[in-house]
Amino acid sequence: QITLKESGPTLVKPTQTLTLTCTLSGFSISTSGVGVAWFRQPPGKALEWLTLIYWNDDKRYTSSLRSRLTISKDTSKNQVVLTMTNMDPVDRGTYYCARLIIPFGVKDAFDIWGQGTMVTVSS
Amino acid sequence: DIVMTQSPLSLSVTPGEPASISCRSSQSLLCGNGYNCVDWYLQRPGQSPQFLIYLASYRASGVPDRFSGSGSGTDFTLKISRVEAEDVGVYYCMQARQTPITFGPGTKVDIK
Numbered sequence: 550q551i552t553l554k555e556s557g558p559t560l561v562k563p564t565q566t567l568t569l570t571c572t573l574s575g576f577s578i579s580t581s582g583v584g585v586a587w588f589r590q591p592p593g594k595a596l597e598w599l600t601l602i603y604w605n606d607d608k609r610y611t612s613s614l615r616s617r618l619t620i621s622k623d624t625s626k627n628q629v630v631l632t633m634t635n636m637d638p639v640d641r642g643t644y645y646c647a648r649l650i651i652p653f654g655v656k657d658a659f660d661i662w663g664q665g666t667m668v669t670v671s672s
Numbered sequence: 673d674i675v676m677t678q679s680p681l682s683l684s685v686t687p688g689e690p691a692s693i694s695c696r697s698s699q700s701l702l703c704g705n706g707y708n709c710v711d712w713y714l715q716r717p718g719q720s721p722q723f724l725i726y727l728a729s730y731r732a733s734g735v736p737d738r739f740s741g742s743g744s745g746t747d748f749t750l751k752i753s754r755v756e757a758e759d760v761g762v763y764y765c766m767q768a769r770q771t772p773i774t775f776g777p778g779t780k781v782d783i784k
Contacts, residue, residue, distance in 0.1 A: 596721065596764055596775045598766075610771075611771070612673075645720055652726050652730065653707065653727070655709065655727060656707070656709040656727075657773070658723065658727075659713075660732060663720060
C-alpha cells in the first residue's frame with residue numbers, strides 16, 4: 550500500500566522557518582518516473598502548488614514563493630523535506646505532500662496524497 | 673501563469689441525476705503527443721484531494737466509470753453520469769502544462 554505522511558510543527562512563530570517532512574511508504578523516491586510535490590490550502594480556500602522534486606533530484610518551485618522554499622530528499626530515509634522561511638500568518642493552512650507520476654511519460658499528475666498537516670503561524 | 677477558471681462554483685444535484693463541471697484555461701493545455709495536460713481532483717469534506725482524471729480524459733485507478741473527462745485546448749469538462757451521495761465535495765481542475773502548476777477555484781457539489 551502506498552502512503553505519504555506529513556509531519557512537522559503545528560504552530561510556528563512569525564519570521565521562523567517551517568520544516569515539514571513527508572515520509573513515503575510503498576514506493577521509493579529513487580524510482581525512475583516518480584517524485585513528490587508539496588501543496589497548501591488555506592482554510593476554506595483552493596489548493597496551491599508549492600514545489601516538487603523528481604527521482605533524479607530535478608526540482609521546480611512556484612515563482613511567487615521561490616525565495617522562501619527549499620525542497621530536498623533523503624533517499625536513505627525515503628523522505629522529502631520542505632522548508633519555508635520567514636513564515637507569516639498568511640501562510641496558515643493545511644500542507645499536503647503527494648506522489649508525482651508521469652502518465653504515458655507526458656506530464657505530472659498526483660495520484661496519492663498525504664492526510665495533510667495544519668500549520669498555524671502566530672506569536 | 674496559466675489561470676484556471678471553473679463553472680459553476682457551486683452545484684446542487686439530485687441523486688441519480690447527471691452533473692457537469694466546466695474548466696477553462698487562459699492558455700492551451702495541449703502537451704506532447706496530442707495529450708491535454710489537465711487533471712481533475714475531488715476533495716471530500718475533511719479529506720485530502722483524490723485523483724480522478726488525468727490528461728483530460730483518463731480515469732485514475734479505482735475511479736467509477738460514472739466519472740468522465742473531456743475537452744481540448746482551453747475548454748474541459750468533468751461529467752458525473754449519475755451522482756451518488758459519496759460524490760459530494762469540491763472538484764478541482766489542475767493544469768500541469770507548465771509551472772507553476774495551477775488549480776481552478778473549485779466547484780462545490782452537494783446533494784439536494
